Amino acid sequence: xxxxxxxxxxxxxxxxxxxxxxxxxxxxxxxxxxxxxxxxxxxxxxxxxxxxxxxxxxxxxxxxxxxxxxxxxxxxxxxxxxxxxxxxxxxxxxxxxxxxxxxxxxxxxxxxxxxxxxxxxxxxxxxxxxxxxxxxxxxxxxxxxxxxxxxxxxxxxxxxxxxxxxxxxxxxxxxxxxxxxxxxxxxxxxxxxxxxxxxxxxxxxxxxxxxxxxxxxxxxxxxxxxxxxxxxxxxxxxxxxxxxxxxxxxxxxxxxxxx
Amino acid sequence: xxxxxxxxxxxxxxxxxxxxxxxxxxxxxxxxxxxxxxxxxxxxxxxxxxxxxxxxxxxxxxxxxxxxxxxxxxxxxxxxxxxxxxxxxxxxxxxxxxx
Numbered sequence: 187x188x189x190x191x192x193x194x195x196x197x198x199x200x201x202x203x204x205x206x207x208x209x210x211x212x213x214x215x216x217x218x219x220x221x222x223x224x225x226x227x228x229x230x231x232x233x234x235x236x237x238x239x240x241x242x243x244x245x246x247x248x249x250x251x252x253x254x255x256x257x258x259x260x261x262x263x264x265x266x267x268x269x270x271x272x273x274x275x276x277x278x279x280x281x282x283x284x285x286x287x288x289x290x291x292x293x294x295x296x297x298x299x300x301x302x303x304x305x306x307x308x309x310x311x312x313x314x315x316x317x318x319x320x321x322x323x324x325x326x327x328x329x330x331x332x333x334x335x336x337x338x339x340x341x342x343x344x345x346x347x348x349x350x351x352x353x354x355x356x357x358x359x360x361x362x363x364x365x366x367x368x369x370x371x372x373x374x375x376x377x378x379x380x381x382x383x384x385x386x387x388x389x390x391x392x393x394x395x396x397x398x399x400x401x402x403x404x405x406x407x408x409x410x411x412x413x414x415x416x417x418x419x420x421x422x423x424x425x426x427x428x429x430x431x432x433x434x435x436x437x438x439x440x441x442x443x444x445x
Numbered sequence: 446x447x448x449x450x451x452x453x454x455x456x457x458x459x460x461x462x463x464x465x466x467x468x469x470x471x472x473x474x475x476x477x478x479x480x481x482x483x484x485x486x487x488x489x490x491x492x493x494x495x496x497x498x499x500x501x502x503x504x505x506x507x508x509x510x511x512x513x514x515x516x517x518x519x520x521x522x523x524x525x526x527x528x529x530x531x532x533x534x535x536x537x538x539x540x541x542x543x544x
Contacts, residue, residue: 278477
């Protein structure tokens, strides 16, 4: 029997994921600033609430909730109302408090209050600033295992400034192996315009679409489009048009006079 | 003096309290240490401590221990009650009673 998936509610992305994320998995959404990590994370929670009846918690270190309420409203998402209806909790705190291991855990209360199924930590890279590099993997592992123990499907964002050009490193500090699924968001320059691309680069225990797809941030949130089928080298940051059979024939004709 | 009047006068007795109330009402999910809260309104912990403690006494804010740190957060249920009491008091002023 196939396991029910945790759908993002973005149809094309769910299709890429073979139906959605695996329940209880820790998913990392990595990308440089402005690629849409926070939008994707919010959409995952909002769609969970409005389409699938999954309550959610959003943990932020960087932005105050006030700013998040406002930005979400631009997409038509009324987070304040969702909070009043006990379907959502926005927790704004300092990273070191989330890592406190003694006694009551910071998330125990909101988890008890709304019994969520989904959680977003925005962002793990901010949390990494408060932990020594050699401690980071241990602390991240502890956090991920806490979320799994509570039965939560987590989405962790990671700001990866180096993911431009040819570098394929996701976190640079070895967190990739701790998570079950990685979704990469990146800018690509194609024909002198900056476009956005999405790739599912890892998904434990499930097949997934390995193609790079274009996406846009619209007034309704993220919309995933078609694969970059006419280009190759997009992921390395040096895209060039793929030579199609037709183009190859035209080249051959031009040079040899034969087809 | 009515309960509403007493609460209102305590809530509005300093600029820091006003800043804290605005911060926590705009961001009801904020959970942070005294130092962290102070930083979010551009002040230092020692300059907000007394006012924050008064808001804890009133019940708008509450404290709890997370590991080795004491954190401050909005007491959502008590805050709703206080808002109701103060709003009823203000209404009664408009209708000419309750002072």
